Amino acid sequence: MAPRKILVLHGFAQSGTILQKRMGAVRKACKGVELVYIDAPHVLTPADLAETFNSPEELGAAESTENDPALQPRAWWKTDAQRTKTNGAEESFAMLRDILSKDHYDGIFGFSQGACMAAWLTALLERPETFPPFLVDGKPPHPPFQFCVAVAGFKPNSPLAQSIIGESISTPVLHVIGRNDVIVVEERSKTLLDVTPNKRVEYHDGGHFVPSKANWRAFFRDYLLKAPADADVVSPSLSTATASQPASGVSTPVPASVE
Template sequence: MSTARRVLVLHGFTQNASIFSKRLGALRKQAKDVEMVFLDGPHILEYADIPGDPTALGGASTSLEDPSLIPRAWWRWKPDSQKAEGLEETLVFLRDRLNVERFDGVMGFSQGAALAGLLSALCPHDSKQQLEHPERYPPFLVDGQPPHPPFKFCVAVSGFKLLDSLSHEIFSSGYSTPTLHVLGKTDIVVTEERSNMLLEVSRNQRLETHEGGHFVPTKSNWGRFLAEFLRSAPSPDIPSPSAIKAAESASSSAAPSGRATPVTGEQEQGGSANGKFVASL
């Protein structure tokens, strides 16, 4: 009897497991056959830790005393020292979780996407006889071994490469886990330049773009695409969101005779025309 796929899901800065789970409610419904496991970042944020309005980052408007509204993070960024404060504690926290649970893949948004890439690089991947490098952060090992088998895939939405020295070490030769990168064309929180730095170290990548900003796209074509990706990645045969949208448009505008009519209007463009992973570096 086959078991459902399990995906580790990592929220963004100022969010938490509850907030991110609610924001992905439509995706969870479309991917009912996939178990999405949402974790809370171990670091609770104070107002002084949050630049500007947390809602602009997809987080809570207030923490109050409700645990479901407490803003959290995987680390606090210290620009003066180029240091991700708390990253080491987060990696140990995730090491202990990965040592007792198994996941087919990892998905993250924004800061969570940056972390998903780091985790993918730390868990060994034997595709094409290439190995990741967990030894580059020895505290991540358990009795000298990685705590978790390789992820089958990684999904990084609005991801970026952390500029911390530990991140540089982990990514020094890139990583091979098949990774779907989802970027918003009008994202002003994580700019194209920052996202490209993660793309540059992602050796086995697929890129899809949407017309919006700093969020996980939720239109029907994107929901269908992401749900299918979580089910069957890294299959190269998953149609891109733009192809799904074109098919939806053709179906909805079909003539009574059943013949499809031409699709008109601007179509949302995907970054992967053939829907396949491409080698990088």
């Protein structure tokens, strides 16, 4: 049997390679699942990062990756101070349209800004007519996803996002929320929860990262193999396998805005 194929979208100031490395333990645990990590189209400049990150140390750490093209910080869109714009999202949709038209994906997995884009793209595949440039010869480039996983997600705040997402995304969505996430706090995540009636919500005790303790590795493996028929996938919070495990998962530098 061919493995399930999942499209994976990284967070703001990451790249596909960066997220792939930080999800190494999860990725290795997901036997029977092919996780396809891709890069957002917009490379962030030092000026972009200077406007976003809180300290010179964090900025320096982000800039130090620029010599390796695979580690260049990227974004699915850029926003304004009021977070009412998603500048460059149209180019991201054009790139995603071309990727989806060439292969089939069972579901989509996103982290932070990538989780927003994953949910946004999920909605667009449900209602492709809401953004005609996404169509290929008048038809959607891909059928709707079977499911969406949004880790530290939130609803994009722009007229384009509202026109596509509307009031509801009917595709099943798994939300993963960090109880100690100070970047995408639970209240902000609620903006996405509110438009996904067919949802499952799981919490971890960490911050702004994809959890990767043993119970979470097992949960992601089982969920990605079975979703959307996931009723018998045990919640990681109910697992007793890792009560004494050390904290795991790697946090990204703390930005002032991840939109």
